[in-house]
Amino acid sequence: MSKDKHTIVIGAGIGGLTAGALLLQAGHQVTVLEAHIYPGGSAGTFYHQKYRFDAGATLAAGFSPDGPHGRVAQILDLQWPVRPADPAWLVHLPDGRTVTQWSDPTRWREEWITAFPDSGDFWRTQELLAKISWDVSSRPFPWPPQKARDFITLARALRPATARALPFLFRKISDFAPDDDPMFRSFLDGQLLISAQTTADKADALYGSAALDLPRRGVNHVQGGIGSLAKTLVDWIRANGGQVLYRHQVERIDVKNGRAVGARTKNGLRLEGDTILGNVTPWSLGDLLADAVPRKLRRELARRQATWGAFTLYLGLNTETLPKQVASHHQVIIDSNQPLGEGNSVFISLADAHDSGRAPEGRRPATLSTHVAIAPWWQLYQSDHQAYLRRRAEYTNRLLAAAEKAIPGIRGSIELCLPGTPVTFEFYTRRSSGMVGGFPQTSLISARGTRTGIKNLWLVGDSIFPGQSTAGVTLGAMRVAADVLGASG
């Protein structure tokens, strides 16, 4: 393929950068336009008062040779700056028990037998479904199928073992999970909320089983912070003749005769392209298309409910007063009778203790986050700023109280504390209303694909299947790159 095909990528998130790099490797000329001054979006690392804080994502999976990042490394011949983390994280349950998410399968088996002795049948089914899901997704996996060729590829990917998953195609995780132990359900719900954006009663059985298996697939610390993944891709794109332009916020996609023909940035750059990839949410894509939004996308935007936002805290910690030997990653669930999120489930990540470049001597950065509904934040932000600030202070306290349960004494170590709300996320990641993490994975049948209603304009990132996480958007980006190459043949 010649370099005369120009692909414009709007956004330097992991999805946009990965798709851009794969298309560059395949012979396209590639320009990535990024609004911010660094790449990574929700998986970016920002610099503040000599700390390097992870903005959202803190843990990365999928680096084994058959994992999404591992496969991209082989295709592009690049090295990821990662180091395995085991245990992956510790789950602190409302009854005071702690369950360790070991990557090592033997230790994990011992762990669940001790914590939830009656859950054996569940874990055996989950393991079987996860194995099938990971196996299928490690081959070309055009899901959801969009054209005849996708159905043929999927049919070829089927193995006799795959048939064992068919009875679960329309089922939820809760359909085969014991429901008589509230701590077990809290545990499951907590894991699924961070990996599938929904809880056991709604999470698709196959997707949810694969998501529950993430710690066993290997989880990693990223040297320099999670943003080093995006930085690695930016360096690769630039070294191979592509362009990544920061401070270039796209404000309009030009459409002529039903084709996307170019992108215009706020600072006056106008680029023409043969293919455009939007590493944005469908709502943001609608804004960029303005009057040219195709009818189908317009209907989708009207129909879809808002997705989760995040409330985050960025802490600068004094390591002298932190407990020694503290694990890096924790999830705290406060009350099993209340819905998760909104400070009732909190993820806490301390930067890798071996990564000295993340903070001044004797200090360590941490990122805390909880799922939140976006609407109350925006209502207060727009109508009553004092009430917005009070809510922010209240959520700060909720997250710190949760962190105390995981790491007693952590409050006394805090030297710097920055809160982030959906308003902050919208400002820094340009994701509309600060919605993060993509769509809840409730059904494989209704999964969102790559199409936008305009033939040469594609979505990439966590709004398309398989959704959130750096590994998830990487799989999605491989799909988009294959679709673009298939279409431009």
Ligand SMILES: Cc1cc2nc3c(=O)[nH]c(=O)nc-3n(C[C@H](O)[C@H](O)[C@H](O)COP(=O)(O)OP(=O)(O)OC[C@H]3O[C@@H](n4cnc5c(N)ncnc54)[C@H](O)[C@@H]3O)c2cc1C
């Ligand atoms: C609090 C939190 C915790 C998380 N924890 C984890 C975790 O531990 N592990 C994990 O794997 N995942 C985690 N995730 C999810 C993961 O971060 C995301 O799913 C993933 O990074 C999204 O990638 P993306 O490709 O959709 O791009 P995004 O992250 O959405 O980035 C899009 C980029 O496009 C840019 N952009 C947008 N609009 C424009 C425009 N008009 N012009 C130019 N540029 C534009 C933005 O500035 C941004 O850089 C977490 C997410 C959050 C919010």
